[in-house]
Amino acid sequence: MSNKKTASIFVSGPIPAQKIADDIQKHSAKTNIGAHSIFLGQIRADEINNTKVIAIEYTAYEEMVMEKMAEIREAFFAKYALTCMHIYHSLGRVAVGEICLFVFTSSAHRRDAIDACNEMVETIKKELPIWGKEICTDESTVWKQNN
Amino acid sequence: MEVQVIFFGSITDITLDNSVVIDGCVDINSLVQTLIERYPALANKKYFVAVNQKMVHENSKLKMGDTVALMPPFSGG
Numbered sequence: 001m002s003n004k005k006t007a008s009i010f011v012s013g014p015i016p017a018q019k020i021a022d023d024i025q026k027h028s029a030k031t032n033i034g035a036h037s038i039f040l041g042q043i044r045a046d047e048i049n050n051t052k053v054i055a056i057e058y059t060a061y062e063e064m065v066m067e068k069m070a071e072i073r074e075a076f077f078a079k080y081a082l083t084c085m086h087i088y089h090s091l092g093r094v095a096v097g098e099i100c101l102f103v104f105t106s107s108a109h110r111r112d113a114i115d116a117c118n119e120m121v122e123t124i125k126k127e128l129p130i131w132g133k134e135i136c137t138d139e140s141t142v143w144k145q146n147n
Numbered sequence: 148m149e150v151q152v153i154f155f156g157s158i159t160d161i162t163l164d165n166s167v168v169i170d171g172c173v174d175i176n177s178l179v180q181t182l183i184e185r186y187p188a189l190a191n192k193k194y195f196v197a198v199n200q201k202m203v204h205e206n207s208k209l210k211m212g213d214t215v216a217l218m219p220p221f222s223g224g
Contacts, residue, residue: 041224058223061155061216064200089223101224121224129197129216130223131156143157144222 009069010062010091014098015040023086023104033083035110037117041101043094051136055095056144061129062091072123080116082107087120089130148173148211152182156219161188176206178215194219 011019020040027033046053069087076085083106090100103120107113124130125146132144153166167185172178175196183190196203197216209215 059155060223061153061197061200061218064197064216067200125224126221128223129155129218129221131219132222132224133156143160143219145220146222146224 008066009087009089011088013092014090014094015088015102020102027106030083032108033106034108035113036104036106037113039103039117039121040099043096043098043100045096048136048142051138051140053096053134054137055093055135056100056132057093057135058091058130058132060091064129068128076116076120080112082112082116085116150209150213150215152215154217158192158194158217158219161186172209174206174208175203178209
């Protein structure tokens with residue numbers, strides 16, 4: 001499996017918008033690609049108990065994420081006709097309005113890139129041992145829950 | 148026989164530690180019992196258990212040097 005990579009998905013702090021632009025640019029050399037699909041997760045200023053979320057602090061079981069991600073990656077390349085797939089998730093503190101998740105799938109035709117991107121976002125939230133702690137204006141904290 | 152137990156997310160609010168070494172537990176059930184004696188609030192907590200980074204859904208034997216993770220529901224993304 002030449003597409004199987006075990007590189008870490010983690011980025012310390014927010015994912016810079018410039019990285020997203022640079023990653024798109026890098027793919028111009030891969031001329032068999034006809035479609036990209038991108039999902040970006042952004043920290044939302046939720047209101048909790050009359051206070052507002054100002055940041056989320058992420059922690060993870062990094063070794064297990066890497067192992068799990070290798071399996072997931074293999075399953076996705078078997079299921080979808082993808083040219084490539086890149087995933088980045090923040091660790092540490094990410095402020096409201098900043099990007100914490102970047103999923104980038106590419107394929108010859110749009111359907112595979114779109115479907116794989118959507119399924120990957122759901123898979124990340126459900127299957128990867130990552131936790132977010134919401135930090136509020138009054139410095140109180142609430143452990144984030146995924147729906 | 149020692150195993151390392153590591154804690155994540157909201158579990159660390161109970162244990163106030165990221166990891167402990169526990170001696171003398173032959174399987175996961177006895178380890179969980181020992182942990183609840185040490186951290187009573189764990190009894191009411193929902194979590195998954197992984198041994199050496201693999202999820203386990205039922206009781207299984209532990210061996211020297213295993214790493215057992217207690218993980219509350221995930222909330223990445």
